[in-house]
Amino acid sequence: MTSTSSSPAAPAAKSGRNEILYFAFRNTKLVIGAVVFLIFLLGAIFGPMLATHEPLTFDAPPGLPPSADYWFGTTLFGQDVFSQFVHGLRSSFIVGALGGITAAVIGMLVGFFAGYRGGIVDEVLNMLTNVVLVIPTFAVLLVVAAYLSVRGLGTEAMFIGLTSWPWAARAIRAQTFSLTSRDFVGMARLNGESTFRIIFGEIAPNMSSYLVMTFILLFGGAILTAATLDFIGLGPTDSISLGLMMNFSVMNAALQLGMWWWFVPPGLAITAIVGSLYVMNVGLDEVFNPKLRAL
Amino acid sequence: MLKVENVSKLFRSGAFGGKKKRVIHDVDFEVKPGEVVSLIGESGSGKTTVGRMILRLTSVSEGRITFDGEDISTLKGASLKSYYRRVQGVFQDPFSSFNPIFKVGRVFRTIRREFLSDLDAATWETRLTDALNAVGLETAALDKFPHQMSGGQLQRLLIARALVLDIRLLVADEIISMLDASTRIDVLNLLGDLKRQGLSIIFVTHDLALGNYISDRIIILQKGVIVEMGATDRVFGDPQHPYTRSLLDAVPHLHERWSEEELKDLGLVADTARSGGHLIEHRENHLVRVYS
Secondary structure (H helix, E strand, C coil): CHHHHCCCCHHHHHHHHHHHHHHHHCCHHHHHHHHHHHHHHHHHHHHHHHCCCCCCCCCCCCCCCCCCCCCCCECCCCCEHHHHHHHHHHHHHHHHHHHHHHHHHHHHHHHHHHHHHCHHHHHHHHHHHHHHHHCCHHHHHHHHHHHCCCCCHHHHHHHHHHHCCHHHHHHHHHHHHHHHCCHHHHHHHHCCCCHHHHHHHHHHHHHHHHHHHHHHHHHHHHHHHHHHHHHCCCCCCCCCCHHHHHHHHHHCCHHHHCCHHHHHHHHHHHHHHHHHHHHHHHHHHHHHCHHHCCC | CEEEEEEEEEEEECCCCCEEEEEEEEEEEEECCCCEEEEECCCCCCHHHHHHHHCCCCCCCEEEEEECCEEHHHCCHHHHHHHHHHEEEECCCHHHHCCCCCCCHHHHHHHHHHHCCCCCHHHHHHHHHHHHHHCCCCHHHHHCCHHHCCHHHHHHHHHHHHHHCCCCEEEEECCCCCCCHHHHHHHHHHHHHHHHCCCEEEEEECCHHHHHHHCCEEEEEECCEEEEEEEHHHHHHCCCCHHHHHHHHCCCCCCCCCCHHHHHHHCHHHHCCCCCCEEEEEECCEEEEECC
């Protein structure tokens, strides 16, 4: 956000950005988090190309432990776990990105306009935020699930995005309130700038690091929520995901049968992805906030 | 040109915003072209709020403010922009007036984009250079971040920003309080030149010396109420209201020290605040608030 609006401000701004990079590469939390996250991201992008079997076809001997042919073993019904795993990773990232972006866009728009405009606009938007905040998400989803016979990844991502933005909106609203009282916002108004320009050209760049962190948390939250929904059987009906894999393994007593290869990889992957995002968030906080930098 | 007609400002207060607090009471004055008016008062007297209302950054609760006969609270979009093309302001705190993450030159690019996009590049460059030189700055200053400059330099940039626009009314909130003595006189003389070219200025200040040096008219505000106003020589030459007198008495002099008794007397400044009363014409061009 900063780089687009201040392109002619190259030489001195560079030192500021170099400083951020300097601390970013020396922050262990950020580096470890980013590496873990990248490994899974690469797995999601290239994994399905490596998979030699289809994820949902029953063409392998059932219940095989990991082997050279079936890297992560097979399910009770003769499906390749590795293929399911990499396709599941891909759908987790898609849900995370779509749900995270949806929630971030709504949260930012609501937060910025409520905080900048104040008054009646703030009252209305704040009421909307509070209403969405207390909606019992799972109850609504049960109703939605009853009406939709085929649920895709997109529907799930949209649902997560549309229900997870309130905390982001509230946090951004609070930040916007404090920035709006600064004189440079008054100056921007004297410059005849439009509300849109003032919000995204003057106020938002001042909290860009905060917005990045908000997005990361929303992204991780969306992946986690998707896994939960899938696990209780409210996930997509037309594709595979990490949560669905765990759902199938539990429903078919993988634990009792000792088929650890069925549920350990998806469980581990969800934990690692969400964990790496949260660790990255702490690391980024330290990078952006000089007071937290451990030297 | 600018008329402030019986303007009051109420702020909501209390837990549910049910109570209303009146911070500006019936302020009524006029600024003519080429006239310099000083709004003088202690901290919290509402002088900054009056300035912000004229700049339309704070809404008017009662009364109205007109510019060339046009009620400014009705302005929107293009007409508001054309108002800002004629009326500009400089704020109290120069550090907070610049967006800390951008170079200061961005302000001038914004001005150009919003108001002067019809100007060709060469004319714009000369105009910008002239405005910067007028406040004693070089164009190189534009390539710095706000934190790399002093408060005085930033304040001069803000003045240059207003100059570039070739405006008709400047609302200057404590405009020279951050400047050192030598720059201060340069800026004051510059503003004097502009005044002769027809620029009206509203100085919002607590600095009586500044008011005396440059203003045609003085408005003394106390707790949101005009207690005395009129031509500078009349108000300062023959102050009538006790608040004005105590303000003038409270100006320290370089060559004398206050005695203990005098210091105690100065405490009376705060105690002269009274509500009610009305302005009467003490003599021509000199109004005083009386309480009866």
